[in-house]
Amino acid sequence: MAEFLTTVNGYIWSNSLIYLCLAAGVYFSIRSRFVQVRQIPEMIRLLLHGEKSAAGVSSFQALAMSLSGRVGTGNIAGVATAIAFGGPGALFWMWAVAFLGASTSFVECTLGQIYKTRDPLTGEYRGGPAYYFSRAMAHTKAAPAFKIYGFIFAAVTVLACGLLLPSVQSNSMAAAMNQAWGVSEWVVAVGAVIVLAFVIIGGVKRIAAFASVVVPFMAVAYILLAIVIVFANASELPDVLTLILRSAFGADAAFGAIVGAAVMWGVKRGVYSNEAGQGTGPHAAAAAEVSHPAKQGLVQAFAVYIDTLFICTATGFLILSTGAYRVFEGESADGKVLADGGILPSDVAVGPAYAQNAVDTLWGGFGSTFVAVSLAFFCITTIIAYYYMADTNLRFLVGKYATTPIPVLRGTLGSNTTLVLQALILVSVAAGAVSTASEAWTLGDIGVGLMAWLNIIGILILQQPAYKALRDFERQKREGKNPVFDPVALDIKNATFWETYEPEAERTKATAKS
Template identity: 35%
Template sequence: MEFLELIFGKIGDLTWGWSLIPILVVFGAFITIATGFVQFEYFGRMFRVLSNKNNSGDSTQISAREALLVSVGGRVGGGNIAGVAVAITLGGPGAVFWMWAIALVGMATSLVECSLAQLFKRKTDEGYRGGPATAIIHGLGADYKWLAVVYSVCLIAAFGFGFNAFQGNTVAGAVQDSLGIDRLWTGIALALLSGFIIFGGIHRIAKASDVVVPIMAVGYILMAVAVIVLHISEIPAVIASIVKNAFGWEEAVSGGMGAAIAQGLRRGLFSNEAGLGSAPNVAATAQVRHPISQGITQAFSVFIDTILICSCTAFVILLGDVYVPGAEGIDGVTLTQQSIVHHLGEWAQYYLTAAILLFAFSSIIYNYYLGENALTFMTRSKPALIVFRLAIMGIVFLGAVAPAATSVFFFSDPMMGILALVNLLAIMMLFPVAMRLLRDFRTQLKDGVDRPVLNPDEYADLDIDREAWSNAGR
């Protein structure tokens, strides 16, 4: 076991330690420039997905809005509550600025990776399936199947198994600390509820997210808005502190500007997952008229995760007196919890517990679907799928009742690092195709088409599933 931990530790150092974050930042900046700042160009269109009239109207398929909510439910998790607090503790207020910066850049990366997943999706009996593995096979060719398999194995290991154990642990710990309920009962309830949702497949996952995600996101944002209103006169000073610390004009922690950049970029990328290759699996399930439409929707998901929800946590912390720049002691979820209590009173800790529970549960069903999608790419065996679903229930339960058991999943972060590198490699190789899609989308808008439609005949040279796009213009 020690040997394995050493190996995966080295992999983690080689990916997250020095290579992956710079690559994500540089590549994200390249995509932003090469696409003409597409995330800002279509920012107004992002909000159209919230309206039912812009969805397909086919109740048998996953709508664009449902795909958005599933992805938001997955991106938004403990990182938005505890991760932001850690970033501020280690990097100072300036870390928030760099979280914003990487989110704005990541919106373009997410748009491209999710548009490609949409283009190469396949129609199945359960609906549409796709993602980076499918895009690799059908976009790059069968010679790259090994790369798609590496991606799928990493996706199952990191998201399907590892992160679900951590989410179960997060929920059980929060419930025990706030309500005094034993971890065993929380584990049983969480495993059974997760099982009920995941055994219904992507359609039940989408319906559950359509209910859970708006409640958790809007509820958390309203709480932050209440705090901001109470301290509205202090907002300019907080924003000034964020900017000053971001550029080293005001040092809040040791390391100054370097610490702010490192923590802000790292926590931002972990939170919004742009470029990591996870969200495209969900993006491919939606029935849309044009791949870029879903790309725009998933860019909006990054915006919601970081610019809105992470900012909520940041302002709650920075507007209070609990956080002391450079001081050691309180950090993580405890810092967020005590900051909320400082602003709104003791009842707010129970509110936060409910938020953590919803955030974690939405992440569990999202993580499960990523694992399921990777599994179905490698095998269509129904018994294998049933075993996988039961295994997820067991892992969630184990993570909840035995906190130390999560140490078994030490491979999660390194595997996600490999996953991200494979995904970025595929995006780089398929980027000309993404630009072709974007030009098509822009041309249609310029010609007065309000809702651009993909014409499969114009992509006859690509291995796309024409049946998956036969109803694009319906």
């Protein structure tokens, strides 16, 4: 089975997907006139001045929900893995895919807002790729094909976010805790299941509230500590930057033979970390209460920067500046050692232990504990975000039947599809914690790759409404208005939510007058 999954992963993450991610990012950047650069001030402003309502979360909460999915083991263990198998140059390609991916994130998340809907069971906003695939072309002859495409994406997302991806997070969390305190993986598995069961049963509002508190606090704490350690090794920074750039393009003799691996691992771990193009961001984006879809598109584009340019860079500099790395030939820890920073124990495993040993260089014994705690929070919030995405797509697939009892399970704890999903994701978490790292990462890469293939191809076809929304948003801003979206005026079809939408501020005024 392990060999079969590795083969499948090799086909999914072939060079074709690498080129697709990079080429799509270049194309979206050009089409949007590099919105990821032009609108940075507006991105920051929107984070601080967002709307919210009983049905939708605020822009900041939606960002926190999105970051809770993006910021996880990929920011620590993923960076370490990219450096170990792709060399220091992999960090440059993570930066490249983040910069280009911010435009991809804008397009997909704006589409998520345009074609969102209100959940008939909970009243909460729901949306994502499955929704825009099935709705955007509903007025054309291609409608049946895109509806099927939407159902395929929804099914793949339930599989990926419900079963494949959670295991990676719990595996890294268990490895970090075992490294720090010698805690059994089974103890971590049980503890994680208990915490997650409490949060995910509370629904999107509890998820948003939990993420908006935990994610910013832990991300800032982690970045600050990494900065302190990097500054303590400031004399190494020029050499680190030179090493990254030379390694990225094969100019360094030690890494010339693995320049292809640098691109592969940089893009693979970059997409895994920031999720630009994967199709996960639009789920959180659709849950936000905004008066115009482009607002949330900009906020989610900035989330890519926070994830990769801030947090992943902090990890990369932390590892490289302290010498807590080891680079292998053949993209395997069994391969020849091409470079060794000199401080890692000979038997250390590739993963979070790289960052733990790096922090220990400044505070002996503290590194393992701090990274383990940080990773625990990052991983828990990521798994919660995965559940929300899986649940959103399950609702898309089965609609009102999500809470209808399943005849063969009637009277049991898992008597409907939502509870079955909750049970499955908890089983995945427990299984991942006690699995090997290679098994967990292979499953996770398969999940990310399948979603990325489907979503990027889809948004390349459906991208036009996102640009119409961007131009409309920018026009209203130039006129000094608070942009409000009118799909009919822009000739955007099937955005039915927005055709009758009234901003929360206007609803409040109307209620007060009446």
